[in-house]
Amino acid sequence: MRNLDITTLRSFVAVADYGGVTRAAGFLHLTQSAVSMQLKRLEGLLDLQLLDRSGRTIALTAAGDQLLAYARRMVALNDEVIGRLTDQAFEGEIVLGVPHDIVYPAIPSVLQRFNADFPRVKVQLLSSYSRKLKQAYGRGECDLILTTEPQSAEGSETLVELPLNWLGAPGGSCWRQRPLRLAFGRLCMFRPEAIAALNRAGIDWELAVESDSDRTIEATVSADLAVTAMLDGSEPPHLEPIDHGGALPVLPASKINLYVRDAAANPLVGAFATLLRQTISSHVSPSLRAVG
Template sequence: MTQSTLELELLRTFVAVADQASFGAAGRQLGRTQSSVTQHMQRLEQQAGVSLFHKQGRQKALTDAGRQLLRHARQMLALNDDILDRLRDNSLSGMLRIGSPHDIADTILPPILSHIARSAPNLRLEIDVGRSPFLMDDLHRGKVDMIISTRTDPTLQGFALRTSPVWWICAAQYQHDPSQPLPLVVVDEPSIFRRVALEALEAHNIPWRQAYLASNLIGIKAAVRAGLGVTARSMEMVGPDMRVLGESDGLPRLPDVTYYLWVRRNAVNPLVQKAYELIRTSQGL
């Protein structure tokens, strides 16, 4: 009888689900969508040949087989990471400056930083969290070595890290009234989220008013949590004190947004290209 092989990538997702006690939270930790996490768990159950979860109220809890697999999964992942760390070239050293937008600084960015730290422990990391258009300017001026951005630029070298849905987001207690102009919470220009929101509202002849103008995501979150209005942002912004409005609320569907990793072509510092290839390989590219 041919034995199935457990994929380490699926086991890593499984451990994240067990640690976070939520498919959605595990997805945010790993930089994946909730549907991707669900697919991973379905494939893992097929490979294991047993059920790993059972319903417990509105949550999914581990079965006895799931708890047993969790112990082995942690051991297998620790052994895998230890072997790779020992085989990697630890000569990669110096300073790497990475720019990241606020909205994915605690979702897409952490797994990338963790992978770099494991694979190149002698590399020092400097993180600059800001807005995508300004990070792009910083990259061209050489203030940072690589960035994660929603912007595209054919003069740069890069690849797509993740595509996320863009949602209409409001506070959990916010009372939506479709008969009134939509109170928008927006960031000042330039902003891809501001642009797609206004284009969608104008295309569907939905009246709106500017309820709050912010200069960064911190201000956007504060205004939304205060119930001042609705904003258009990627799914990464949604917290437990927020909810999503959709077509059933009279609002149009918004286009997805893609986050890219960019570096300058022919960067003078050789460690930038090495770190870039390290991240690219970790994404299976």
């Protein structure tokens, strides 16, 4: 029975990543001779030549290329196990508040990446309307919140500014009817913006659904019984932007604002805020970004 050693695999990955023994040794805080010895030990164990040393720079052989993918996974799994079971440096709980309609697509990947970096920290996700989230944040019940608001607000940081779109059922025709039937949450920040735009355009409307349940609103709209409005890119798969050709008024853009409590004093909150900024920005087209 032959067993691969994580230390030798880590050195092998470092040499592949840094293009040579010297840089890999510096990264690993080892001597060049120690790294070279580990590589020779690994080649001896497998009875394979993993590195092509014939040129001016070190390159991987075909066997080395094949091993590299496995080595990366084994080193990462080793580090994950060690971190999860023994790392006491970062423990605690973070409460994050996010409006219903912008949980997807960014928040799941933020939670996943943060858990990989800080496996002993619990993140509690609170989903509600922006107005309620700001109240909870004011009471000290959340460490961070995201909001959808027409303007930047005091104490917040605007991450992106996105268009607000009319949404309806795929292939639906409800948007042609007058009065226009609307479906919105009671506390939805987009509702007054949509109604004001319709009033300015002189379009009759009626509130067909007023609910605290996003599912109720989405079901009504997907049945082609009403229309609603959401931020660009946040619509669920069973709804689609309405190609109304100017029959409906253009809606104003809305901002996604970030509120962070005591980031300087709490490195975990600061790290989570940084991850939110990076991930939300990466999910937005460069042409639509307002910040970052």
